[in-house]
Structures are given as structure tokens and as C-alpha cells.
Amino acid sequence: MTQIPLDHIRPDPNQPRKHFDEENIRELADSILLNGLIQPITVRLDPQSNTDGADHYLIVAGERRYRAHKLLGWPTIEAAVIESTNRAGLAAIQIVENLQRENLSTAELVQGISELVEMPGNTGSPLGVGGVAAMLGKSKTWVSRRAKIARMAEPIRQLVADGLITDVDAADALDALHAEFKSLAVNAIKQIRGEQVRHDWKAPYTLDRAGFRECLQRARERAKAAEEEHARNAADPDYVLVGERWEHRPQQSNKSQAEQDSDRARRQANEQLRPLREQMNATLRQIRQQLCMPADEHSYCALTTGQLFSTDFVPHGNAAKPVPDWNALTRNFRASVTTTEQLARLIGALAHVGVTAPGWQVDGFKELELSGQQLDTIVEWLKAHPTGRLAIDDEPAVAVAHAQPDVCMTLDEAIGTFIAERCELSPAGSTRIADAYDAWLDWCQATGNRACDQAEFSRQMQAGDVTKKRREDAHYFIGLALLGDEALGNARHEGGDQNGTRSV
Structure with a gap:
């Protein structure tokens, strides 16, 4: 030193x-x-x-x-x-x-x-x-x-040099996006630099590694779907490529005159059904809003009606039925609520339009036939009674069956009891999974137990000797049959624990 x-x-x-x-x-x-x-x-x-x-x-x-x-x-x-x-x-x-x-x-x-x-x-x-x-x-x-960063595209290298990207993984993900879908990456780079950009639903949701990777994955999926659609259209003589877009230009039809007339009638029915569909969706949104329910009809707290299909009014080979107007339109109204307040108000509104729903519980699922006019009346009633059914004196009291969580079974117990009551375990048994799940939903509604989705139901059912197999028409449970199936006749269940213990 x-x-x-x-x-x-x-x-x-x-x-x-x-x-x-x-x-x-x-x-x-x-x-x-x-x-x-x-x-x-x-x-x-x-x-x-x-x-x-x-x-x-x-x-x-x-x-x-x-x-x-x-x-x-x-x-x-x-x-x-x-x-x-x-x-x-x-x-x-x-x-x-x-x-x-x-x-x-x-x-x-x-x-x-x-x-x-x-x-x-x-x-x-x-x-x-x-x-x-x-x-x-x-x-x-x-x-x-x-x-590797030194070999990346110049805009990404500049972001790193300016200190705007410090995560090596984020830089790598953004460079991959830039290499395959440059316009999406350019949009993200402008946002990182704080520049104002036009909103693009295809752009990354977040400006980090996860956001860039997810954006790249979604873009690849869209590109693959576009390639598949291009291949289908190219093989279809009814499609012609004009510039960069495919146009549907049907060739001479091989259908009979009756089939062509039926197709034409269905197209006309679809045009007539379009405003009814829009009005139906708007009315359902108002009901969900008044009941403080989620806006997404696909959520667990569901409130929907049956879809309007042109084939309901113009079936093949039969005479076309007239499309009803909104007031006369009757559809299958389906609802499931999660609070007693929602349940009480909805039962009160149904009673006001002359429809009863005995035994309806929280987290239960009811299906009722309602017309468009009744749905409009329900909306107006809910607006006029925002405080709940129990505080209303101008309508007759309606009994509300409250849920009793302490008597509900766990999912494992419920599946075991369902098998004991509705199924037969047999090596020769074979049941479509869709049919078994429908039976499960019916059983849950009848017993007051909460149903799971079909994927979870399938996993639970395969916990023992029951297996899953795909056939040409559908997926099947092997080793299980529903009581009442033709294959079993009036066979009675002899196996399984009657206390709800799983035996599969």
C-alpha cells in the first residue's frame, strides 16, 4: 500500500x-x-x-x-x-x-x-x-x-438506457412482443414514456413482465384463430377474398325451395328478434341494478332469461310462427340471490305480478315463466319499494325460506349422499356426464344444498372407482349409472354409506 x-x-x-x-x-x-x-x-x-x-x-x-x-x-x-x-x-x-x-x-x-x-x-x-x-x-x-439486451430492438434498448425499464424479464418480454406484434409493442413503449395513446383493447393490461407476456399470448391466440378462419373460408366456395377481408358470396344453392324459404324466414325472424333481445337485456340490467346484484349474468349470483332463437319461431319443415311483441313474449326467467334482502324484494315483486315462488331460499335457483310486460312491472315495483319486502304494508306477506347453513352438507358429503340416493355403482354402468350433472343439480335444488360447477363435479365423482371416458357423442362416467336409467330398470342401490360417506 x-x-x-x-x-x-x-x-x-x-x-x-x-x-x-x-x-x-x-x-x-x-x-x-x-x-x-x-x-x-x-x-x-x-x-x-x-x-x-x-x-x-x-x-x-x-x-x-x-x-x-x-x-x-x-x-x-x-x-x-x-x-x-x-x-x-x-x-x-x-x-x-x-x-x-x-x-x-x-x-x-x-x-x-x-x-x-x-x-x-x-x-x-x-x-x-x-x-x-x-x-x-x-x-x-x-x-x-x-x-441479450444489447441485441434487442433499438426502442427497448433505449428504454433500458433511459432507466425506464430496470427489470430484465420485462425487457425480454417486451422485445418478444416487438418482434411478433410491433404495433402493440410501440403502443406500450409510448405509454411507458408517458405519452398519450389511443386506447387499444388488444394492448397490454399492465406495463410489466406479466402484462407483456399476457398480451403476447392473447395476440398469438388471435393470430391463430385468424389463420384457422382464413383456412376455413379458403375452403368454402361461398367466401371470396376481397383485399384483406373475406366476403360471403353464396354460390348457387343446392337446397330445396322449402329449405330456402325456411332460411329466409329465419333471417327475417332474427331481424324482428333483435330489438326484443336488446329490450330483454336492458330490462334484466335494471332488475340487477335495483337488487344490487352483479352486472355479469354469468356470475354465480345469476339473473337471466332464456335466449331468443329464430329456430324457436321458424323450425325446419314446419310453418313459421309469428314473433310475439314484447308484452306477449314469455321466457324462462332464472334467478339466484345471495341475501335475504334481495330474496324478499324479488318475491314481493313476483307476488305483485301474480307469480308465487314457494320455498325459494337464499343461494337457491328458481325458474319461472314471465312475460315482457311482467318484467317491466317488476322493474317499476322494485323502483317503488327500495327498502325491502319486510317494510312494505301494501302487499300481502310472502313467506321467505331462509337458508340454514348449519344443516347444509359439505361438497364431499353432498356428493356421497347424491351417489347413495340417485346412482348405482356397477362395473357395467355408463352415464353421460351431462346427464349426471343435470341429476346433481336437480338433487341439490330439492335438498337445499349448494351445487358446484360441472368441472368440479366431474373431479369429485372420479375420486374412487368411477372413471371418465370420451366416446363419439359425449364424455361418459364408466362404473356409474343413474337410478331410473333403462339399463338398470328398477334396480335399487345396495352399496354406499347412507350417511353420506363417499363410496366411489
């Missing part, structure tokens, strides 16, 4: 770190002033030494300590002089020293590693990822992922 004058030392112009935080340098200077210099800096002879008869040096490691000494105004600094080595060795020392002390920025680290990978080693050939990993004590994956 030796004391070297500060004016005989200069920073290495090839130092990986390009930015030095002045506040951190001042804090380091205060620490050195209080405790002294604990770790000397490392220098090497400067090949471009001045010709004043004295040795001059380049800093290998410790430029922050050198700057702190200059800030303190001290004339010398303690240093360890090493013999000049090859450029790769010096660069590795500088990177490791910076990593161990104050982390380099992502941009500085990427630039340093990229240059180091291309530098010649002792054999004269480039160090490569493996050589750099060994020198830095890092894995090859760690080195290669950071070196």
Missing part, C-alpha cells in the same frame, strides 16, 4: 459505471472523515503517463472513494498498485467491485457485460458467456440474459 497524490490519478474512461450520485458521494466522504479509509483503492500504471518524471495511475476499483477524497480536499489517497493486466480482467474486476458495493444501473450493467463477453481472453478468443460467468461468479443464465 502506498499514498499516491490525487493529481497523479485519473478515472478509467472504460469504467462500467457512468453515473455517480452526488448525495451518495457526500455521505461516503462524511464516513471517511469520521472513520478513515477502510478499503484502499486499486490502481494500475497509466500507459499514457505524463512525462514529468513521476508515475501516474488509472483507477481499477474505487472511483467513488477517489471522488470522496477530492470532495474532502485531501491531497493523497491510500492505494494498492497492481500490474497491468488484459482489458477483460480489468473490466471483470470493475464490474465485480461495483456489484459488491453500490449496484450498477441496469443500463450500465448491460453495457459492461456485453463488452466483456466480446473481449478476448487469455487464449485470444472472446470470453463468451461461460468465461464471463466464471469471472463474475454468476450463472451463465444471469450473464446471457443481460447480454
